[in-house]
Amino acid sequence: MTPLPAAFYRRPVLEVARDLVGCTVTHGEASGVIVETEAYHHSEPACHAYVGLTARTSTLFGPPGIAYVYRSYGIHALLNAVCEPEGVGAAVLIRALEPLEGIGLMRERRGVERLEELCSGPGKLTQALGIGVDLNATGLAGGPIAIGPRPAADSEPVVAAGTRIGITRAAELPWRFCAVGSRHVSRPWPPELRPALPARSGE
DNA sequence: CATGGGATTGACT
DNA sequence: GTCAATCCCATGC
Numbered sequence: 670m671t672p673l674p675a676a677f678y679r680r681p682v683l684e685v686a687r688d689l690v691g692c693t694v695t696h697g698e699a700s701g702v703i704v705e706t707e708a709y710h711h712s713e714p715a716c717h718a719y720v721g722l723t724a725r726t727s728t729l730f731g732p733p734g735i736a737y738v739y740r741s742y743g744i745h746a747l748l749n750a751v752c753e754p755e756g757v758g759a760a761v762l763i764r765a766l767e768p769l770e771g772i773g774l775m776r777e778r779r780g781v782e783r784l785e786e787l788c789s790g791p792g793k794l795t796q797a798l799g800i801g802v803d804l805n806a807t808g809l810a811g812g813p814i815a816i817g818p819r820p821a822a823d824s825e826p827v828v829a830a831g832t833r834i835g836i837t838r839a840a841e842l843p844w845r846f847c848a849v850g851s852r853h854v855s856r857p858w859p860p861e862l863r864p865a866l867p868a869r870s871g872e
Numbered sequence: 873c874a875t876g877g878g879a880t881t882g883a884c885t
Numbered sequence: 886g887t888c889a890a891t892c893c894c895a896t897g898c
Contacts, residue, residue, distance in 0.1 A: 707879070715879070725894055742880050743891030749879085762879055792880050802893095835879055855880095 670695065670817040672810035678733035682708045682752040682759040687846050689750065689761055691819040691826040696798040699774050701766030701788050702820065704851040707833045707844055709749070711758035714838040718758025728806045729758040736814050738795070738805040745792030746802050750809055750816060764791045764834075764845075766798075767853040769820070774799075790855040826851075 673692065678685055686708035693700055711718035711729070717739070718729040728737045729751060737749040737760045749760035766788035768775055775787045775797040788794035795801070800814060809816045819825070827849040832840060834856055847854050 709879070717879080720895070723895070739879090740892055742878060743893075745880050747879060764879085790880070833879075837878090 670815065672815045672817050673734075674810055675732065675734035678750060678752045678809075679754055680752065682710050682761060683844065685750070685752045686761040686844065687828055687830075689763070689816070690828045690846050690848050691823060693769065693817045693820060694748075694763060694766060694794075694798065695770070695815045695817065696800050696804075696813060697771070697774075699771030699798045700769045701794065701798070702769055702823065703763055703765075704767050704826075704848040705763075705765035705854045706846045707762040707764055708846075709760050709762060709844075710753075713842065715833065715836040715840070715842075716758065716760075718760075722758075726758060729760055730756055731806065734809050736804055736807050736809055736812070738800060738802050740802050741792065746795040746800055747791045748795050748800055748814070762791060763794065765789050765851075765853055765855045766794045767848075767851060768797070785852050789853050793855075 686706045689703050689706050692703050709716035718726045722730050732755040733752050735751045737751050738746055741747050748763045751760045753759040768784055768787045779787050779797050787797050804813055807813055829847050829849050830843045831845045832843055833845045
């Protein structure tokens with residue numbers, strides 16, 4: 670698997686968030702296909718980088734193509750891909766995966782059996798993949814975490830956009846992207862959800 | 873230096 | 886539907 674190059678991430682964060690749906694995330698023996706993402710940009714208050722460059726946010730302002738892993742609610746590690754040129758605070762939150770490889774290991778780490786419960790949430794997938802905050806600022810092409818293109822056997826996913834989940838500020842922005850029809854997303858799609866990519870004919 | 877809130881989850885009513 | 890767990894760090898005194 671050839672990881673996506675840094676140039677893939679050095680683009681508008683909304684494009685990257687949409688395009689990451691269908692791609693693969695691998696850490697060690699475990700991997701999954703991305704079925705849900707959210708975009709965050711320093712210009713809006715839901716983004717950690719909104720407060721500017723601090724010790725906490727320095728990764729977000731770093732070069733594109735590195736992981737921003739932070740602890741949420743004191744318990745969960747959340748995985749992001751840093752985007753846009755260096756100096757622009759922006760990242761894509763990986764919110765859910767469809768388990769692909771190392772499913773037995775995922776079940777061990779998660780303590781649940783159902784496939785749909787292994788990676789259907791940003792805190793769940795990091796636990797399933799064994800990703801911790803120690804991997805913050807590591808590269809996504811050649812580092813311990815690797816993000817690669819969509820599996821050859823998969824067809825191009827139909828992606829839909831909706832509002833982001835679990836935030837209080839800038840909650841109205843439709844910056845959440847889901848693979849339509851996936852049973853592995855963290856939450857069902859809201860009614861206001863609208864297509865971001867046209868459905869392919871014949872599907 | 874003390875405080876408070878958060879891009880969540882799971883358990884419980 | 887509600888709520889606690891529990892860590893990092895930004896903010897304010």
